[in-house]
Amino acid sequence: MKPKLIIILLLLVLVPLGLIAWLGVKMARQEQQQVQQRIQQVLTARLADLRESVGRLVEKEGRDFLRLTDLATAEPADVEAIRDLVRGNRLVRQIFVVDPDKQFIFPPRQGASEREREALLRLAPIWKSGAVFHPAGKESGTVVGDSGWHTWFTGEGVQFYFWRHLRDGRTVGIELEDAALLADVIALLPSSDIPGTGLPAGHIVLQDARNTPLYQWGDYRPAVQELPLARLPLAAPLNAWSFEYFAPAAEFSRAVSGSARFNIGAAVGVVAMALLGLAVYFYRESAREIREAARKVSFVNQVSHELKTPLTNIRLYAELLEGRLPEGDEKTRGYLGIVTAESRRLSRLINNILTFARQQKARPTLHLAPGLVDETIAATLEGFRPALEDAGVRIVFNAQAGRLVKLDADALEQILGNLISNVEKYALGGQLLEVTSRQEGDRTIIRVADRGPGIPSGKADDIFKPFIRLSDRLTEGVSGTGLGLSIARDLARLHGGDVSLEPSMGGACFQVVLHTPAGV
Amino acid sequence: MKTIMESGFRLALGAMLLVGLQQSAVASRIKMDVGMASTVVSADKKQVGYLKVGLTGFELSSEKRTPVNVAIVIDRSGSMHGEKIAKAREAAILAVDRLNADDIVSVVAYNDTVSVLVPATKVSDREAIRAGIERLDANGSTALFAGVSKGADEVRKFISRGRVNRVILVSDGLANVGPSSPSALADLGAALAKERIGVTTIGLGLDYNEDLMTQLARKSDGNSGFANTSADLVRLMKAEFGDVLAVVAQELVVRIDCADGIRPIRVLGREAEIAGQTVRVQMNQLNAGQEKYVLLEVELPATRSGKTLEVASAKVSYANMATRSTDTLTGAARVRFSDAQGDIEASADREVMIAVVTQTAVERSKLAVELRDKGRIEEAHAVLTDNGSYLRTNASKFESKDLGTYSKQQELDAKNLDEANWNRQRKDMRYNQRSAEQQQSY
Known part of the structure; x- marks a missing residue:
């Protein structure tokens, strides 16, 4: 940068x-x-x-x-x-x-x-x-x-x-x-002691047809090979003779031209100084902004870290509490469900931030371990189930990826979480979340589809860029960081695959592809 | 008012000269002698004869000399650096000190370029002139032609028939900027002679081109001098100014019309114009007491014994500086043909013969220089030795001290033809030749 x-x-x-x-x-x-x-x-x-x-x-x-x-x-x-x-x-x-x-x-x-x-x-x-x-x-x-x-x-x-x-x-x-x-011409021409042309000392030579000097005057002494600054043949009948004017060119330039060269040099200098000043100013400004942004990121990062531990504890104890809850106290169970769901959401958010922050610093690494894709999908869906079902969304999971493969379950969960949380945010009106998984060779393909308003065709690429959120209409009253899809795609790519938006009849349909070699 | 008084005075003076002071009036005219080397020559054979037209300047009262208009042109090229330029300054200042407030002087110095240190001015402000001369220093090359041209132009500003108009050139080097050949400078000299501007050339040291300098002087009818040392320069400058200040006649034109049958051959030692039977010689100046002459060689036809022929009539016109008038003098020379050897020998004119011997010796001396230039030292030596004895014989024959001195000079010259002495010797000889040819005052 x-x-x-x-x-x-x-x-x-x-x-x-x-x-x-x-x-x-x-x-x-x-x-x-x-x-x-x-x-x-x-x-x-x-x-x-x-x-x-x-x-x-x-x-x-x-x-x-x-x-x-x-x-x-x-x-x-x-x-x-x-x-x-x-x-x-x-x-x-x-x-x-x-x-x-x-x-x-x-x-x-x-x-x-x-x-x-x-x-x-x-x-x-x-x-x-x-x-x-x-x-x-x-x-x-x-x-x-x-x-x-x-x-x-x-x-x-x-x-x-x-x-x-x-x-x-x-x-x-x-x-x-x-x-x-x-002799008459010489008598007519000035001698050296006569000043008064107002010009710097020169040397004028009257010479014959062979360029041999006939007469010369002036206080300036030209060098042996010096060329005259001006030359003029005499009028007929003396046209075989000519005058040559020798003079120190530099002195004459000064006398005649003033300081044009100095002026130009000064102008270039001034403009150069101004430009340099501007450049230094802009550099310092942007460096300051970059430092500021970096400080903000690191602040958010630190805060997120600080939030993660208590949040994990909240989730852990809420789940423990749910286990101990006596049967029939459905109201309390409902409250606990909300606590759990909200803390999960918060976790996702924090995970996203931390992942993004890590990405800014260095390429994150995967922790591959043998596992079942469907199991991870199911667990993720389970986390969303209460909230989605409360909103009347029917969850359909067509599980066809039951092979034991090497995968980073956390990454997959984060990918799916980000996709499904989008459904939760934007597509509740579609009343359906359909997740399909299958495996082809060492690839696992997961489709997440809804019946929401869908993505406008022109925005298919933009939605994967960080901090991009679609139109106000879509995002009205909905909170978010704009990092979800970007992180999902980055993680999937890290995992040897991709996340892409698939054409569909209605609503949005994302396809996640992961490289999942058989796990032992 | 002053002019009227002056002319009145002049009229009165003229009247006085006319009525009373016959002697003084005669003395204020130059003397012309026309004569043949021998008034009696052999009969019945074609032969060469010499006609001399001698002009002698009258004495001038010391307070009324001719005002002068002199340009001193000094070489200030690098070679003049040191003692030479110092002596040149000294000589110029000494010369100016001898001038009066009525005289005009200018000082021009040249190296690559020409500077008019003192523009032509009356010698009333001596301090300014002296300051101009003191500015004289030396460096650079030698634009001799341009220096003389500018000097002549300074003279031209106040040129007047009533003044002695002269350029005095002091140079120690070879001209190397502008026209630099002896012939180019001779042409310049000839052109200046037409304006009656004489160029006196004083060569200093051993590096100048004596041919260029003497040619320039000869063609313009100026003097020439050779200053072997810087001290000589001061002496020569004094002599030159002595010459300038003693002028009594100017614009002398000698015209000799040879009679029919007499063929003019040449004029010895001087620039002359011979067209048909007429010989014309021009001289710029004649000094008080100085004799200058024209020596014409003619061919006399074979004539029977006893007959007398008029050889030529001579006419001289000149501007008389004392009377401010143009005077004319005439004369004629005859020759009688005889078989009597005794008559012939007895008729030899001493003065004319001395001139003939002198000019003949000058020509032989020139021949010696020519031979020496070609490296024929032996022959040159022989010519000079012969010349010495020729002069010695004639010196005793005509009892002439001048010829005797000249004879010794030739013998001395003969001994100095070796490489070590030649450079100085050549300059010496050129100077002596020139001086004898023009009957120079120094």
Whole structure:
């Protein structure tokens, strides 16, 4: 009883707790993901700001280049003027001017400087590919009308070109000084001493197409293999470059998310405590009740024991007195008969209680001894005869079990007593008690039938359960413990048989089967 | 009001210069000498000749020097830890102490990242600048490119034609974050040269990349220095600031137009642009009393004896820091062809020849470094020994103390090509080559 209760209570606690914990973990994980997303959003937004400012710088440089191309293409073409433009602009490594027939106007065929010849050599492979100075193709980057950027990947990195088509069919190309471009971008980006994004210390890296850092800043030092929390490529034409944001993830989670995980943990904890409290309360309550019930049973048991001895004495002396009664004093004999019958009834009651109490503690044992079944039946019937006959009930005993067998006569008497006492209680109106006994092999079969109101068909099983008494109608004004049939069946089963309710035309008919091997 | 008074003063000064002080007006212009190594050359054969355009800075009265705009960029990577960074701090503070309230200084430090310790500011609040420099400590890697970029950006904030705009880089290590090749830094130097920002590179100790540092300095027309010890750093920083504070002319552009038939071959020791017959050389600064020159190698056509040819005309334009005006000087060089060997030898111009010998020796010294880099120690040794005797011969011929000193230097170099000395020696040679090529003041 008790371990079962503990298991149930534990399940009551653990199942919901497990469920909550599972939900909590799931929520925490979801929260974690949200936090990650949020961090990524925040950091990506920061990187987007940076990308935008670099984009503005490049746009400005593009506009400057447009002005430069105007100057470079003044008519007539002035070689020295173009050279001065190259000399005066740190972002310009070389300028090319191409006529509509794709002939170079600048650098000039004659008298080009070594630097200009080198620039032409650098341009040669791109010029051959036909990709340079045209708006088409993915490589060409942003296209601003008839001008745009072109990026060319060389063995050493990326070479940037800006080009513009003029109305007269000429094209101006500018080869960028990539070191100057990078220096400008670096000058634009923050240095490490500049605080003030409101975020915990991070580390931002500007890197090239091969993920080699070009520039980095921020007070945080990422580990060697650390992954960035956010990454953002730059806009064209610098799209080969990208920003990576490194930061201590834990610190960022705290800064961004607050204490969601702690909250979930606390909720699970509180619910767990509440459930545990309830479980302990219920356990203590039921344990107390069980103890109480056990005390009651043991009290009844003790009382019954105490009652048994005086009752036996009452019965003994009443019977002795009856023997000594002079003939003719029928009135006194009648009184004594009542005393005897009532004390027998009381005995049965007490026996039932004691048997039940014993059953609760341990399986009772039988005391088998050679005896005659019919003799026991007759003796039992004899005990009931005065009361039954007074009520006008006719007793018919059809005795066919006369063989000497091994049996526990006391048990049989108790079984029969309980059955017949039911007749006495409920079926007096039937005016008949019919008991039939027979023996088949090592089994003895006894039928106890009456003509009373009978048992409703649906209740055939219930009546054998302890403390079950049938409807009020049936039990009205009748006392009882509800133990009789239960004990009868238990005893019969102990005796290798059973008590069952047999179908009958009217009234109740119980059949008792006992295992009764031949007795010597 | 102040501006009006100042310009009034300047006008008055200008008037004074014009009317009365002829001598002073002359002295406030740089001196240009255009000359050939020999004014008489052999007739009837194609030959190489050398044209020198020498520029000498005028003396500047001590109280009226050109204001400067300097970014001190200091490597604070882990290797600088200890004495080096302490000396760097000391050198920076000493340098700042030499500046006036009109000068602008910024201090940038870099390791993995770049910190602007002192943003570009007038040297009026010395304590704040000093505090910024005192914050300098050392750890981490070497983002040299980024450091120079940020330093240049600080200079750019107050960039002015009236100031000496310069980045002074102090590094003891190999660049390892960001672009780190000598060519990448050379490109950066070339770009900064276009803005007239010179980058002076001071290498400290034996672990820096002298090629990267000299390339950066060369392309931006800055100085370079090699501080073998931390104490040298303080000395070099002093010298560099002496250089910066003595500037009398800026934005010097030397243009040499070779006459028809004269083919310009190359300019020795300097970055030059040769397009057709025109040679163009740019210099950031010229100091008081300092001579810088452009030495052009030309091919002279075979010409019959007795004929005189104009080789080239030279023109230099520059921003005069004393008069705040752009001045132009012109000159020309001729050569006469002759069969008389005596005439030819007698016509040798001592100053030009010293320059030719010096630059030739520098090229030989560079060749020696190249050979030594390939492990050909014997050959390098031979080149340097030859170089030594070549210089010694010419030193006595032209009675030049400088060539004599240089000769001894070469002989010393020849003895230090072994593995144990090479690292230091190479840095020494690079520094000396660079110094000679640019006629550096230290």
